[in-house]
Amino acid sequence: MTPKSDKINRRTFIKELSVASAGAYSLLGTNTWAQSPNVNPELSIESKKPNILLLMTDQQRWDAMSCSGDWVRTPNLDRIASEGVRFTNCVTTSPVCVPARLSLATGLYPHNTGVWNNGKHKLAPETPTWMQVVRDAGYRTSLFGKTHLHTNNGDLRKREHLMHAYGLDDVNEIGGPRASMKCLSYMTEMWEEKELWKEYRDDYQDRFKTKPHVVRPTPLGLENDADVYVGQQAKHYLKNYNRQEPWCCWVSFGGPHEPWDTPEPYASTYNPNEMPKPVNRPATGKRPLGSLDNLMKNKKKSPKFDEGDVAKMRADYAGNVTLIDDQIGEILDTIEERGELDNTVIVFCSDHGEMNGDYGLIYKSNFLNGAVRIPFLVRTPDTLKLDASDRICDNPVEWIDIGPTLVELVGGEMQHRQFGKSLCPVLDDTETTHREFAISEISREIMLLNQEWKVAINREKEPYLLFNVQDDPDEVNNLAGLPKMQQVEKQLTQQISEYLLQTQTKN
DSSP states (O other), X not given: OOOOOOSXXXXXXXXXXXXXXXXXXXXXXXXXXXXXXXXXXXXXXXXXXXXXXXXXXXXXXXXXXXTTOSSOOOHHHHHHHHTSEEXXXXXXXXXXXXXXXXXXHHSOOHHHHOOOSSSSOOOXXXXXXXXXXXXXXXXXXXXXXXXXXXXXXXXXXXXXXXXXXXXXXXXXXXXXXXXXXXOXXXXXXXXXXXXXXXXXXXXXXXXXXXXXXXXXXXXXXXXXXXXXXXXXXXXXXXXXXXXXXXXXXXXXXXXXXXXXXXXXXXXXXXOGGGSOOOOOOOOOTTSOOTHHHHHHHOTTTSOOOOTTHHHHXXXXXXXXXXXXHHHHHHHHHHHHHTTOGGGEEEEEEESOOOOTTXXXXXXXXXXXXXXXXXXXXXXXXXXXXXXXXXXXXXSOEEGGGHHHHHHHHTTOOOOSOXXXXXXXXXXXXXXXXXXXXXXXXXXXXXXXXXXXXXXXXXXXXXXXXXXEXXXXXTOOOXXXXXXXXXXXHHHHHHHHHHHHHHTOOXX
């Protein structure tokens, strides 16, 4: 599917916007990051080590790219995929923000960290991370956007010492959509100066008092949208980067996380009538659905949809993804103008997905496809040299594999115990078996996915979801509890138990 015609070319519009509002996107309070406004691209070109660009979104489904689905336009992500490897069976370590992001930074599972759900949690500053290893390998590390590695309240700028301890040198952090109602940051300070912050808070609160899944544009407009802010901050940082160290830049967008408030012209880019239909709710099988039961009974997470609600949500969501893709395109253009694109490793991922009406649900917090499978692309200077394009790996991978992959690509070495696995062998040969299975965890429940089966067990270690992913890719025929599945359930449950024992830590 293709988006309907626009009255305005989005890419041209946003380029004009970035020029017109350059003052709004100055690096507030952080002008010391670039040693000089004059770029010397030969500094990085002559470096033997590649630069690192980690692109991350929040709550993006695995199929919300045109290279993995047919309903969202993402030419820049498609380019990254065509020049690298697209992993079709990557699952998040946890289908909810805080535990997933802690796992990405540390390489540890929720059963190691003890963080099973969203809540107030601060990653201890002494905790080993892959970012520290990259920095120790001689890189200048930076972060633009959301991390959620510490509590999202108060003034985020006063926590930069934590970010430095985690391994990030240059930081411009924002909260997510909810946290930005109350968190001070360079971005919300800008909103306050423009007298927009109160409008944002009022709009957000009204949505959840009336209809949480209402679709309407943000009162911020495109110029002040959080995803535009993050993209422009990263772009200007890289444009003015003039240090001798190779750079590692982590760009972490807050979208397409709900609410469904994409700004114009992106809000009108897609026709709701052309959006894919939601997947029907799966049969309950012969056993209770664990925590999924609670979600399906929760009126906020399993609302009563009016006619056309899901289609409108999906069209708005697709518009937000395309907005982010355009921001990524500007960042890639900037790196190319510096002469560094061929010597840059690019990774794209998301922390978890969004149900967007599948099974009658919104948000995440479950082990079904829409929530647990994520987009994952890796492109390196070496993959650029290969004759084949649009290479795909269908083997299970986990999102904690990102850290060890980047560490190996920069010539570093993990010294601490962690459970991510470098994907470098797969980048050379996509048929290589990286993992026999991948796992995900939430609320002390655990999911296992291999190339034939997906199983989810509750706290009592009883399977409540079982899908044959080859015969039932949409996961509508739950086989859990059927007598004929008893042996399969036993084998998969035993695999989970053995893996939990193998991946225990002293803590």
